[in-house]
Amino acid sequence: MEELQQFKADFFKALAHPLRIRILELLAEGDKNVNELQALLGSEGSAVSQQLAVLRNQNVVYGTKDGNKVKYSLRDPMVIELLAIAREIFNNHLINAISMLDRLKDDGDGAEKIPNQ
Incomplete structure (x- = not known):
């Protein structure tokens, strides 16, 4: 059981960076090499390579030689589902925050009214 918890912790650490x-x-859309990722991200190649190394070390992505370049792929397509679920959780939090702000704005007891914008 402890191995599973450690795997999960390490896996989420590998995901714990906005660039990763x-x-x-981007890899969910299809395999890409470092140059393609760099162009799409508008980021330095070294930064992209460093983040790919973290993802590779945790077996989240893998590279395949394609001539003189390496094409990167998701090791498990379920990562796409995980990212979609994370987006849904974010949206739920956003909806809850907006709802709370609306309630505060409509609150007639004079406590912490938010001005209309």
């Missing part, structure tokens, strides 16, 4: 998340989103 964006790389995974």
Whole structure:
């Protein structure tokens, strides 16, 4: 059981960077090499390579030689579902925050009224 918890912790650590998340989103659209990722991200190649190394070390992505370049792929397509679920959770939090702000704005007891914008 402890091995599973450690795997999960390490897996989520590998995802715990905005650039790595964006790389995974791009790889969900199809395999890409470092130059393609760099162009899409508008980021330095070294930064992209460093983040790919983290993802590779945790077996989230893998590389395949394609001539003199390496094409990167998602190791498990379920990562796409995980990212979609994370987006849904984010949206739920956003909806709850907006709802709370609306309630505060409509609150007639004079407590912490938010001005209309």
